[in-house]
Amino acid sequence: MIPMGDLRYAVRLLGKSPGFTLAVAGLLALGIGANAAIFSALNALLLRPLPVRQPEQLIRLVQTVPRIGTISSFEHEVYERLKRANTLSAVFGDAEWPVSMDNPQPAEQVRVHVVTPEFFDVLGVPALFGRTLTADDAREEPGAPPAVLSYGFWQRRFAGDAHAVGRIITLHSHQFLIVGVMPRSFNGITADTAPDLRIPVRAFPLLRFDGAFRGNGIALEIAARLKPGVTLEQAHQECFAIWHATIVDLHRGEPIQDELSHGLQVERIDRGVSILRDRFGLALKLLAGSAGLLLLLMCSNVAGLLLARGASRREEIAVRLALGATRARLMRQMFAESALLAGLGAAGGWLIAVVSMPLLLAALPPLRDRATTRLALSLDTSPDTRVLLFAIGISLVTAVLFGLAPALSAARVSVDSILRGTRSSRGARGRALLVVFQVALCTVLLAGAGLLVRSFRQLHGMDPGFDRDRVVTFTANPGLSGYSNEQCDNLRLALLDRVRALPGVASAASSSMPVMRGSGMKTTVAPEGRKIRPADFLNTSLNTVSAEYFDTMGVRVLQGRGFQESDRGVKPARVVVNRAFARQFYPDTDPLGRRFVNSIATMFEIIGVVNDVKYRSLREPVPPTFYNLGSDDVFILYVRTRMQPQAIIQPVRRALAALDPALPFIEVHTLAEEVDASAASERLTATLASLFGLLAAALAAVGIYGLLSYAVSQRRREIGIRMALGARPADIGEMVGRQAVLLVSIGVAAGLAASWEAAPLVQSLLYGVSPADGISLAAAAAFVLLISALATVIPAGRATRVEPASALRD
Structure with missing residues (x-):
């Protein structure tokens, strides 16, 4: 326990430096808040038991x-x-x-x-x-x-x-x-x-x-x-x-x-059955690790600030020691200051966590079940006892982490050296080590963020197999309103006729398989002449479409042709297959004209081959798929426009209302929105990791600036002597720069080595990028060097402007 007298003394001391106190408390609040918010999400998804009996x-x-x-x-x-x-x-x-x-x-x-x-x-x-x-x-x-x-x-x-x-x-x-x-x-x-x-x-x-x-x-x-x-x-x-x-x-x-x-x-x-746990569990653990590293960086930054502050109080500490104060008492008072700062940071961090959780939930992509139905999120992320204990625990650990070095430094102050006017180099070495540590952590966080950003860009920029621009999707389920299959088909055809007649509509089509939301109906097929084997179980996907589907979606026909209305009802049923289907079943022959059967002996004949289309998600490989002409009690209407996509939504709604006022569209989206939603989890993870990386870069820059500024102030007399003996301002700037280059180079090298070793931890989150991606590592190193150079400019410039006469008089 810290005596109340020490706490009161710490309150008075911190109150005399409100700017310093607010800066330190703000830094700690960001670190503790980020960790508490992510732990609250981890707690809700991975740790909290169901709120039911036993x-x-x-x-x-x-x-x-x-x-x-x-x-x-x-x-x-x-x-x-x-x-x-x-x-x-x-x-x-x-x-x-x-x-x-x-x-x-x-x-x-x-x-x-x-x-x-x-x-x-x-x-x-x-x-x-x-x-x-x-x-x-x-x-x-x-x-x-x-x-x-x-x-x-x-x-x-x-x-x-x-x-x-x-x-x-x-x-x-x-x-x-x-x-x-x-x-x-x-x-x-x-x-x-x-x-x-x-x-x-x-x-x-x-x-x-x-x-x-x-x-x-x-x-x-x-x-x-x-x-x-x-x-x-x-x-x-x-x-x-x-x-x-x-x-x-x-x-x-x-x-x-x-x-x-x-x-x-x-x-x-x-702990309940969870869709979010399966989708975000690993990413959340990665972000928790990033938040922990960020907190360590903030603690080292605060420790550097407290060390510099302690150095400016050396004379005060020496006087108190000379008057009989014990070193243990001085350490206790230093820890009292750290505890108060940690308490202020914890209070601010708790507020940040409470405010940020709804924002984090709002940023989550839409949840869907296996049938691609959009699900309402119902996740209780409210802080409970576990989250409160975690926040208190990291606050205590934080107080120890950033308070230990300043307390030990104060305890090692030599009264004799102070009275003789000499300075110890131990404090300078400690601050230099903290800067190296900060640069290394910053490099690790930036390298991880670079990997995730490059992965997202690779994923989002890939060709999904269709043209996502100026296409709007409308999902309807007439079967829920009592429509028979025949009535559904009649409604679909009538709606297509009305929509095609609307101004600004280039084409319209329908399908049973939503883009970026499902893999269609699974079925089992085998080439004609070969029996279906147990290993063939559910080996293909089926998408039931209208004749204009490929033109409307911008799906390329690679061989043969697409559908015509005359193909409807022909025996054997005419189908179009994707490239994956042709590769799997006809790797060495031309698939056109070939026939295959399904598990109920229905015969199909291939009339065309189209490029592979991503239906379930951008990440997953395209399964063998075949398309047939027909209808279903659930259909997705695709409308390609010559205008802005949003402008066609209300006219299409009115077209459906004219046919059945009681039948709503379940969902309405543009194809571009569907693609964005498919990569939304990767976007969110990359955004949060980038935010942590940029915060780390800012903190490292502050640490470098603080160290060099303090070093310049402590070496002001030495700089004055060097300039009086003929050193040029450029020589003085180079001297300060060499110190920065040495520390930053060591930190970057250590950070790159740590990033290389930790890269496999993020491998499952990446797409199209190696965990040891040289571009990401090089970009992280270059960015750290850039912000380090910027942080060095002001202290180096200040050193070059030292007046020798003034410095020698001090």
């Missing part, structure tokens, strides 16, 4: 399927049989379903989770208003089925009105009664997204019947609670046996080897 007991069932990834939907019978498992105390499930909400207006597509009767009871979270769904809601009863709103949807559509409970909403032309609203922190078993509302599983038949059914039940994502004392391995063994037996029983006589080959995994979900 989250450490929660598990879920998943499968890993080749060419698809992780899937978590299982047949309803699996859920029913798992309820009898000896290792599980409770089993619950839910299924997501997009639904058209017609009332209240305006109509929109909403995300509905259909939940089993145990869902809310197992998680143990009460409603904010009203009630949750219970086992009684599973019974078939007359009247509107109940619905529970998520907090975000309640705020957005009902303006946070507590009287929303008891109101009627209309989903797919059926009425539902709002019985409750969940708290802001409740997302079910997910950490960062929430559905709009939840309904009981018995109400699912009121929604649209579709492929989510397997056999006689809805496909469910299944989660469970372990019994006390049960291990994950024990639960896995029993769940696997139950799942395997269920599949065999339900599909006797059917080919089930593919499904069984995927196996079953049981994983803990105490």
